[in-house]
Amino acid sequence: MEKTHKNTLNYKAYIFIWVALMELTILSVAASTVDFKALAVGIALFIALTKSFIVGSYFMHLKFDSKIITVMVLITLFVFLTFIILTFVDYSFRTSIV
């Protein structure tokens, strides 16, 4: 039974995390009203990645569960990142796109 309660965050902690996510949401909406030009996508993605990191670590318990799951998540993200990089390299070097 010991293991049953080990991974539990208390309610307060979840509410604290919820507040943090709300603040980041407001921040990303606020950032969109400023014209950051080319940086806008980067800023929006950075905030979204931060929010996902918080959801993953605390709501999805990656911080408290066995580390092997975190490793699996990182491998998946690495695979996805590879797809992104290869696709963009491909498109950047094409000369005959419409």
Next chain:
Amino acid sequence: MEQVITHQHPHRDDEASKMGMWLFLFTELLLFGGLFLVFSIYRYMNQKAFAAGGHELDVFIGTVNTIILITSSMTIAVSIAAIQQDKKKLSISLMVLTIFLAIIFLINKYFEWAHKFEHGLAPGTDSFLHLPKGEALFFLLYFFMTGLHALHVIAGSVFIGVIIFKVKNGTINSTNFVQHENAGLYWHLVDIIWIFLFPLFYLVH
């Protein structure tokens, strides 16, 4: 004592169950990841049209829906903490609240889509065919990605509904709650996908 427990649950392995759920989530992640990649490439190729498309979307409804989904993610997380502490009623109420929030999310989505359809932005109609190519791509991706996400919201709600039933009849309790955790994981994934859909479609112009 140890032997009795082993006998009661001959095949139970919570960690493997959770790992299986994560493996499924990876396939979901790559499914949406592929779509995000398609979106990025077309955005890169049609920057002006995608910016024009983004201006058509209602940032207010998008923000409200983001707040709703993040709140529902919090309620499902707390409902798991509640079942771990054997607070059955609290856990069930929080899951009912989660489903309630999911329904509000879908109602907002319905009005948003209906509004777009009224303005001739329904894929397959004549007015849609006459849109500039880049804008047509933007709205096709918008309907496809938010539609697929909405299907996941519905599936997640059904999953949570099953968990409510199982908590009620005691199959899920303070010593056996891995299915409840798995439903939570699915719900958080749906939330994470929206966390990316929202800025890319509504905010970045």
